[in-house]
Amino acid sequence: MGSGFGGLFAAKALRGAKADVTLISGTTYHLFEPLLYQVASGILSEGEVAPPIREILKNRRDIDVRLGWVTDVDVAGKMVVVNYPDGRDRSVPYDSLIVAAGAQNSYFGNEQFAVHAPSLKNIDDALELRSRIFHAFEMADLEEDPEARRRWLTFVLIGAGPTGVEMAGQIAELAHRALRGQYRNADLREAQIILIDAVDRVLPAFAPSLSEKAKKKLTKLGVDVRLNTRVVDVDATGVEVKTADGGQRIEANTKIWAAGVAAPSLSTRIAEATGAETDRAGRILVEPDLTVPGHPEIFVVGDMAGSDLPGVAQVAMQGGRYAAKTVKKRLAGKTDIKPFKYFDKGNMATISRFSAVADLGKLHFGGFLGWLLWLVIHLFYLIGFKNKITTLLHWMVSFLGRGRSERITTVQQMNARNALNTLGKR
Template sequence: MNTREHRVVIVGAGFGGLFAAKALGKVPARVTVINGTTYHLFEPLLYQVAAGILSEGEVAPPIREILPGRDIRLGWVTDVDVAARTVVVSSPDGRERLVPYDSLVVAAGASNSYFGNERFAEHAPALKNIDDALEVRSRIFHAFEMAELEEDPERRRQWLTFVLVGAGPTGVELAGQIAELAHRALKGQYRRADLASTRVVLVDAVDRVLPAFDQHLSAAARKQLRRLGVEVRLGTRVTDVDAYGVKMETAEGEERIEAYTKFWAAGVAAPALAARIAAATGAPTDRAGRIRVEPDLTVPGHPEIFVVGDMAATGLPGVAQVAMQGGAYAARTIARRLAGKPAGKPFKYFDKGNMATISRFSAVADMGPLHLSGLVGWLGWLGVHLFYLVGFKNKVTTLLHWLISFLGRGRAERISTTQQIHARTALQLVREQVTPGRAEELHR
């Protein structure tokens, strides 16, 4: 009689992985969570770290604190051996380790996409993790400081020009926050640089901001952005990004904006792991590299492998609620199997709506028949995000920082360092110098 404990491996500690691990709390199984960082990231509030409103600790609580007693492994899953039922984990020390599984829940999220123009990343960082947020924050406040030092009017204009590529929630929220920093929060703090002349440009090839929202809310968001002084350039495709500006293609022809500070918030793609799983299982993928899963979120032909959240091509939006519900569904399915119960119903997503803030006291909320904007939408956004934020301590400190930032003009997290600006490049050099071990050697 085989009495070995069922082994569940969860890849990723984002919303999907976290909700799967929590739902497996009382299931008789050994649960291992593998993640590339030691924290769970509350990504919807990441832009507030970049804007100096919140600290990184408030949106990124430690995984071990959230899941006490769980088997937590630091590393990146780079491959899956479906025959041996093991995952290959690349550790920070450069070594590769094998972790066996009986059930596998893949919730590795999505990576940023520059649509094949990876060279843009050097000059226009994205906003996907804490390292990105600290870099973006440093670049924003560094730009204001350099504008204060600059004596040449043209170079000062370039320091006070910010270009954001992508008119989805991240681009809209960050554009609104930069405009608020320049025109309200930092007002009167600089003697030479006229922050009132700060230019914030939001660029996208789509025909409206927040295209996933109701058209009425998109129009309301654009109107509020204009009130903040944000230039919204739609139907505009970015063709090049360098250290000094952005080249764009419009219906009228090519155009260039000179700006030292650029950010990328356009497009996501499945991580490399999705391609490895697809190759190992023969599963089909969509154009973004996401895996086409069965109605129960399993990989075709491999009922022991679940793919949830942004990595799954389900036709659902890439929002936190999809990952949360998918992770919990996968856990319930595993629990039913272990209990000897018949398969449950296919995964069905309950749409709780979309939300995005534009500025203080102004947000849009698309919740089924309810389309809220302005102050009412902002209050709804406030309550929902505070409810889902992990940890009582984080809820309290976040609320205090919101009071300081929204009722007053304070920005509690304004530290800007050269190290944060250049750390990404340094980390990349370190990764290139580390030679990972060969996975097949671990089988010996």
């Protein structure tokens, strides 16, 4: 279940197994989420970070790829209920079930914020944010009222983790470098990029020294970093925040939510069906071998698994591979199955062109060296030779020059998500 890092790497690792494999996904593509912010900021196209699943697995005759959303699990009957795009429900049987449905953004009980502060978790989000960002620059150029123009040129990012930091850096690059001189009436140098978080440092999952380097670089780029600041309300024209000194309103038309994730609703349904416990984020607490307690045939990997491991791609990749290898060992009659052991390859985050931070265990890199490591590693893990080449070319255009090759936006992209939510559709 799922075509993200966990699901795809599990499916690929099942090559050679004496089994029929069914891959169920709510999208037709595999999303390379670490580069999603570059789609939102006009560097890459959606196709470069989201290759089609069927193309990736075109040589795997043992895999049946199905487009649909798993809505329920019949544990006793070993069936999953899949809702297909035409609205029909179908039951799909299983002997072993690998659950890798990822995570969704958490607004911490304030779901109404999503209307005015979209998150960045999928291609639809990225295209919407790209439209909102470039639309803000266009509206600033048209606006004659200085106060209204200031609202269009103020961007608020809520959450100082990797997504918030990377988006803040890219919007600063757009306003202060890439788009400089392209607008007659709006001086983009006046753009305010404000990064807000309730924690006391940016990139809290990284080493403190790297957090400090990242903050200094952001400040140098013109980003206003406001820590120990909690968002209490979001509306169409601004954000209400609260600090130790009291409350304040920030007038801004463009807001981006990057403050946290939670398990999808499917996690709750599986927990109810299996009797498993969940953590505060709704993730299923699993055994050391990533199985659901009392149900060795059900594996939960990646962001849906409740553990002390970070919510990064490597955890899902390694978990998916481990679950697949365990299934293959069982089919071969082997019982010497060791618990899952995660090999931490570190964390990385970009701040701007030629600047990134890399936390690789005891080794910490920042600046240009950190950026080179980031570039090589992300290019290595990007799926598809064609995608690697086109991504590298777009990086050269954007990083060595000032071009943004993916600036096409539409009003439909900007408004479609809210329209679909109003209609009650996915």
